[in-house]
Amino acid sequence: MRVAVLGCGAIGGDVARAVRDGAVPGAELVGVVHAASADPPDLPVLDVDTATRRADLVVECAGQRALAEHGPSIVDSGTGLLVVSVGALADDALAAKLRTGPGALHLCTGAVGGLDLLSAAAPGLDAVRIVTTKKATTLVQPWMDERQTARIRAATGPLELMRGPARQVTAAFPASANVAASVALAVGDWDRVEAAVVADPNAPMTSHVITARGAAGRYRFEIGNRPSERNPATSGIVAHAVLAAVARLARPGGRFA
Ligand SMILES: NC(=O)C1=CN([C@@H]2O[C@H](COP(=O)(O)OP(=O)(O)OC[C@H]3O[C@@H](n4cnc5c(N)ncnc54)[C@H](O)[C@@H]3O)[C@@H](O)[C@H]2O)C=CC1
Numbered sequence: 001m002r003v004a005v006l007g008c009g010a011i012g013g014d015v016a017r018a019v020r021d022g023a024v025p026g027a028e029l030v031g032v033v034h035a036a037s038a039d040p041p042d043l044p045v046l047d048v049d050t051a052t053r054r055a056d057l058v059v060e061c062a063g064q065r066a067l068a069e070h071g072p073s074i075v076d077s078g079t080g081l082l083v084v085s086v087g088a089l090a091d092d093a094l095a096a097k098l099r100t101g102p103g104a105l106h107l108c109t110g111a112v113g114g115l116d117l118l119s120a121a122a123p124g125l126d127a128v129r130i131v132t133t134k135k136a137t138t139l140v141q142p143w144m145d146e147r148q149t150a151r152i153r154a155a156t157g158p159l160e161l162m163r164g165p166a167r168q169v170t171a172a173f174p175a176s177a178n179v180a181a182s183v184a185l186a187v188g189d190w191d192r193v194e195a196a197v198v199a200d201p202n203a204p205m206t207s208h209v210i211t212a213r214g215a216a217g218r219y220r221f222e223i224g225n226r227p228s229e230r231n232p233a234t235s236g237i238v239a240h241a242v243l244a245a246v247a248r249l250a251r252p253g254g255r256f257a
């Protein structure tokens, strides 16, 4: 399977180098699509149209906005698309376009787990929640006013920044709350999932606590991820989750579906 990577930052750079170095049996790197001014010195850089033409699978690691910009033309061309910025699917029109194909849309589990069980239990779940806690300064957003930004920077303990429907929270924190979208997509219902984002200056790790209950049972998944050394807003595990997904697509069969 020929693989191109869209976005060559903390996740995409690690994914592209691992595929290039043969870490994923059955997958080979055709190149990366890179937006920053200086090209990554050790990877072949392609424009998005060439990458789409040459690859069987484009792996999006570039953010919700880049997915909205390039995703539709990738699937429209028949090339497969593996998405890490799943929060972009909170836009129903974009989600419908990406699901239309003919290229297949695949979602990466990213920084969280338990999505398979939540998906299976979904018809019997009433309340589903995810609380994300990260290093405070990684959660400052362009839409915040000076007072709010100063409050985050001065925080000495946990500070809840937002609590609300998953759709709203993933849009407000597009590089930090894709996990809220992952839970909503697993449950198949944006309205049943409440998400919260907490800034904690002392958080040694990024944590995601997912709880759900209903007729199906009671569930609690507590995840503590070490942040990426390249991007403290991103959990280090995400690049590995992307590589695991590429491996499943490159050599299907004999694994959890
Ligand atoms: N599903 C999940 O659990 C998670 C999802 N994410 C998503 O992954 C994205 C990437 O995360 P990182 O690698 O840590 O971010 P990063 O900021 O380190 O890297 C993103 C890269 O994409 C590039 N880029 C942006 N727009 C582009 C475009 N139109 N074409 C080509 N390249 C473009 C940037 O220049 C940058 O190099 C996040 O923005 C977030 O949406 C991140 C963490 C967890």
Ligand SMILES: O=C([O-])CC(=O)C(=O)O
Pocket: 111, 174, 175, 176, 177, 178, 179, 180, 206, 225, 233, 234, 235, 236, 238
């Ligand atoms: O990496 C993480 O822990 C979560 C994250 O940034 C996201 O969901 O966008």
